[in-house]
Amino acid sequence: MEDDVNRALLEAEPELSAPGPGAGAGPEAEAEAGARVVPQLAICDPAHLAHRLLALVFMCFLGFGSYFCYDNPAALQIQIQNDMHLSTAQFMLLYSWYSWPNVILCFFGGFLIDRVFGIRWGSIIFSFIICIGQVVFALGAILNAFWLMQLGRFIFGIGGESLAVAQNTYAVSWFKGKELNLVFGLQLSMARIGSTVNLNVMGWLYHRIATLIGSPGHTTLGVTLMIGGVTCVFSLLCGLILAFMDWRAEKILHKEEGKTGEVIKIRDMKDFSLSLWIIFLICVWYYVAIFPFIGLGKLFFIEKYKLSPRTASAINSIVYVISAPMSPAFGFLVDKTGRNILWVLFAVVATLASHAMLAFTFWNPWIAMCLLGVSYSLLACALWPMVAFIIPEHQLGTAYGFMQSIQNLGLAIMAIVAGEILDHWGYLYLEIFFIACVSVSLLSVVLLYLVDCSRGGTLNCSVKQRADLSKSTHAE
Amino acid sequence: MGASPSTPSFPFPLREARDQEKASGPFKRQPALPPFKGLGGSRRQSHDWRSGLLSGCGSNGGMHWELPRALRVSALCSPLLLFQCLLLLRAPASLLGDQTRRVFLEVWEGPTDPSKSLLHIRAVGANSTIHYIWSNLGPPAVLFVATNTSNSGLNVNWTGLLSSEPEGSLVVHPTDSVQFSSALIFSKLFEFDSTNSSEVKEGSPGKPYPPYLLADFSWGDVTLDLSTLSATFQGHPSKDPLGTFTNGSLAFKVSAFNESGRPAHLPRLQHTADTTHLELVLAGAAPRGNHSLFGLEVATPVLDSECPQLKEQESIDDEYCPSVFQLEQLLWHSPLGGFLQWRPIAFSQKQLNWKTALSCSVSTPGPTLTTLLPQSPIVRAFFGPSVNFCTFNLTFGNSSNFAYEDHRYLSWSALLGIGIPPVDSFSPMILGIMVVVLGAPGLLLAGGGLSLLLYRHRRYSEYEPIN
Numbered sequence A: 001m002e003d004d005v006n007r008a009l010l011e012a013e014p015e016l017s018a019p020g021p022g023a024g025a026g027p028e029a030e031a032e033a034g035a036r037v038v039p040q041l042a043i044c045d046p047a048h049l050a051h052r053l054l055a056l057v058f059m060c061f062l063g064f065g066s067y068f069c070y071d072n073p074a075a076l077q078i079q080i081q082n083d084m085h086l087s088t089a090q091f092m093l094l095y096s097w098y099s100w101p102n103v104i105l106c107f108f109g110g111f112l113i114d115r116v117f118g119i120r121w122g123s124i125i126f127s128f129i130i131c132i133g134q135v136v137f138a139l140g141a142i143l144n145a146f147w148l149m150q151l152g153r154f155i156f157g158i159g160g161e162s163l164a165v166a167q168n169t170y171a172v173s174w175f176k177g178k179e180l181n182l183v184f185g186l187q188l189s190m191a192r193i194g195s196t197v198n199l200n201v202m203g204w205l206y207h208r209i210a211t212l213i214g215s216p217g218h219t220t221l222g223v224t225l226m227i228g229g230v231t232c233v234f235s236l237l238c239g240l241i242l243a244f245m246d247w248r249a250e251k252i253l254h255k256e257e258g259k260t261g262e263v264i265k266i267r268d269m270k271d272f273s274l275s276l277w278i279i280f281l282i283c284v285w286y287y288v289a290i291f292p293f294i295g296l297g298k299l300f301f302i303e304k305y306k307l308s309p310r311t312a313s314a315i316n317s318i319v320y321v322i323s324a325p326m327s328p329a330f331g332f333l334v335d336k337t338g339r340n341i342l343w344v345l346f347a348v349v350a351t352l353a354s355h356a357m358l359a360f361t362f363w364n365p366w367i368a369m370c371l372l373g374v375s376y377s378l379l380a381c382a383l384w385p386m387v388a389f390i391i392p393e394h395q396l397g398t399a400y401g402f403m404q405s406i407q408n409l410g411l412a413i414m415a416i417v418a419g420e421i422l423d424h425w426g427y428l429y430l431e432i433f434f435i436a437c438v439s440v441s442l443l444s445v446v447l448l449y450l451v452d453c454s455r456g457g458t459l460n461c462s463v464k465q466r467a468d469l470s471k472s473t474h475a476e
Numbered sequence B: 001m002g003a004s005p006s007t008p009s010f011p012f013p014l015r016e017a018r019d020q021e022k023a024s025g026p027f028k029r030q031p032a033l034p035p036f037k038g039l040g041g042s043r044r045q046s047h048d049w050r051s052g053l054l055s056g057c058g059s060n061g062g063m064h065w066e067l068p069r070a071l072r073v074s075a076l077c078s079p080l081l082l083f084q085c086l087l088l089l090r091a092p093a094s095l096l097g098d099q100t101r102r103v104f105l106e107v108w109e110g111p112t113d114p115s116k117s118l119l120h121i122r123a124v125g126a127n128s129t130i131h132y133i134w135s136n137l138g139p140p141a142v143l144f145v146a147t148n149t150s151n152s153g154l155n156v157n158w159t160g161l162l163s164s165e166p167e168g169s170l171v172v173h174p175t176d177s178v179q180f181s182s183a184l185i186f187s188k189l190f191e192f193d194s195t196n197s198s199e200v201k202e203g204s205p206g207k208p209y210p211p212y213l214l215a216d217f218s219w220g221d222v223t224l225d226l227s228t229l230s231a232t233f234q235g236h237p238s239k240d241p242l243g244t245f246t247n248g249s250l251a252f253k254v255s256a257f258n259e260s261g262r263p264a265h266l267p268r269l270q271h272t273a274d275t276t277h278l279e280l281v282l283a284g285a286a287p288r289g290n291h292s293l294f295g296l297e298v299a300t301p302v303l304d305s306e307c308p309q310l311k312e313q314e315s316i317d318d319e320y321c322p323s324v325f326q327l328e329q330l331l332w333h334s335p336l337g338g339f340l341q342w343r344p345i346a347f348s349q350k351q352l353n354w355k356t357a358l359s360c361s362v363s364t365p366g367p368t369l370t371t372l373l374p375q376s377p378i379v380r381a382f383f384g385p386s387v388n389f390c391t392f393n394l395t396f397g398n399s400s401n402f403a404y405e406d407h408r409y410l411s412w413s414a415l416l417g418i419g420i421p422p423v424d425s426f427s428p429m430i431l432g433i434m435v436v437v438l439g440a441p442g443l444l445l446a447g448g449g450l451s452l453l454l455y456r457h458r459r460y461s462e463y464e465p466i467n
Helices: A003-012 A026-036 A049-062 A064-070 A077-084 A088-142 A146-175 A180-213 A218-228 A230-253 A266-271 A274-287 A291-305 A309-337 A340-360 A365-390 A393-425 A427-454 A463-475 B058-076 B078-090 B377-383 B428-466
Strands: B102-109 B117-124 B129-135 B141-147 B153-156 B170-173 B178-193 B217-219 B223-225 B230-237 B249-256 B275-283 B292-301 B309-314 B326-332 B338-342 B345-347 B357-362 B366-368 B389-396 B409-418
Touching (some): A049 A064, A049 A180, A049 A230, A064 A088, A064 A146, A064 A180, A077 A088, A077 A218, A088 A146, A088 A218, A088 A230, A088 A291, A146 A180, A146 A230, A180 A218, A180 A309, A218 A230, A266 A393, A274 A340, A274 A393, A291 A393, A291 A427, A309 A340, A309 A365, A309 A463, A340 A427, A365 A393, A393 A427, B117 B153, B117 B230, B117 B249, B129 B249, B129 B377, B141 B170, B141 B377, B178 B338, B178 B377, B178 B389, B389 B409
Antiparallel strands (some): B102 B117, B129 B141, B141 B178, B153 B170, B217 B230, B230 B249, B275 B409, B292 B389, B326 B338, B338 B409, B345 B357, B366 B389
């Protein structure tokens, strides 16, 4: 999913993307309020760490359902294609439809939360939307109507990305100035766990239900997806509880409701520098070689390497498994060393190598996929913070919104393209297509380096150089 | 039945058909076959460039003729030049040395019952002939024989062949020219109930129904299509108490080729002039259960006291048959060798595409008791009564994909040939794309790194005079 990169950024550079003026009331107000209330159990006391940790548990599970269900198609690719009689291109429409609403919604998620719904209603509404989406998706399978499944994924897409924004806003509202880094790290890990559990469990679940019902088929598929949808209901419950806790904390601590503070001005686009546009290019060409690949990965490992479905699922999910612990680690590394372009270059080259291994060798796919997992985590930590170096803070929201929007547009289109390529020309062409995408991304990285160098930019400076530069600018 | 030469200028072969009515059928000019990748387009049929020698040096003869044309083609797209040349080197020259053959298809009908017939495919090269003799006497069977002369022929004594002791009644002459011979007998059509296949013993496709014995099928006339050099015969059980084959049939479609190429439809096995293509189609037969899987038992005579070896070849290249990376091969060991080659894939609809694909698994060939097998008169006539047999089973689909019942259709293709099996190689298009896609970033990284080093070196050296 796309927003993990946003989180990776927040992880790496919390001060840059922390919400603006409306986010939380600050520690002093809280302490003051805490002193006034009647002493109560730590776990019930909003001013207490134990209470915040309880909230954190719900925050983490708020996004669990969305991450779990996002990759349902990948986990059940064979079953979906067999039961619904779909070509790969049609199958990939399920991913494409998820991305389409987010081409627009990336700009408005923050706006909806701040101005229209508020964080509490926002998160409840978005959780409700993903529930509806998943139910429609499952109903489509039960009724053997593929158009309904596509509609379900479209609705799911409307809720999915915006819910991630809400989740981040809650985190900032409750933990700003305290354990925010840790919280983002945990939320990211939870998202990864959701994806991993899905990839490894859904196939097994389908098999069990097929045994119960008597035979596989679209009904089995629908029931499996419906049970998968329980995670979305669970997320909705977390949203409700969290809304209550937030409301209670507001009463007791007299703090403001959390805001994303995002201000999106499409007109800011004209101020975007060449470097920023190149970063967008890197981003879109890189991610189209990752997410559609994971969507199609399970069957690839089964067909090419003759692995069992269970092993294939495990390999396919390794990218997420690695990214859970590595993202914070790489965030720290990039923070301490700087030189972002170099790190991005490393990540892109490693991804290229990984895809080349999958395309041209029969080497154990664990090697390539672990490399892909590492490089994917590294890229997220090095690429997204770069935007913050070249854009004034008040335009950050617009820049990130734009970046995600382009990324979703790329994913929406390329998912279908990837499916068509696979249908007509096979996996070798598909892998070469992904390599081509990463190659374009690599060319863009080199271009970014040249542009940045020629304009005296700081993207590839070490941390010390950046500090020196900023000192000298301040001195002037 | 006559034959179909690729150009009308070539002298028509003698018609050896007994059925003059059929011989007067369409005698079309051979449509241009798709150009064989890397070797250019159609070729002339003349004797001067062909040097068909059994030693295999004929491939050089072919190469001399081909190279200038390949260069001419690639001059139009010069970046691909290198790869075209590379492909030429890897191009599958047929082992018998003949890149093209004159192919003759004839139907030999039995004197008493015209439906009991032989299909004789004779592929004549400069110094070699390959005979494929299909028969529907007893179970469907094919005998394939390679000889080292262009003048070898087939002698059939029908009275002997239809008797209970057919030994010696089918001879390829001159007998001392025979370099390789083997046969395949398609003995049984299996049907399995794949429901709860986990409860059946591990590895089995399901609970078996009584198999259909193909020897008990009644087979229709062999129909020839000379424009595509192919022949079809189909049959159904002569006794069908359950009525499962009321609207159904099992068909064998055999195609021969007079040059190398690759068909446009899946599974796109590459053929040479030394091979024939077999497509087996089960259509319309009612399954006996809800989750029926079908299978086939194939027998082959034991040569040199060994069963043919089953070998799975893996390739990273699935461009010809998307998502299939394996090629199954059954190899007969002998100096010349024969092979049956197929992709582990079958199809459940007439539209052959990825959506309709089924898996196809094969068991390792193992020796079997001759008494368990139905007698094939042509095999016995050629090899004698004392030959032993090996059998192997093919299974189409698996317990999670038993799509037969949806469309009541199953098709499976294989390539039967003499010599070394053709090997797939990258198409020029994919090689070109690979070079661009991998070469561009490679060059950029190397060039960029180098110029960065030089730039730094120069910058530092420019500072030196100031000091």
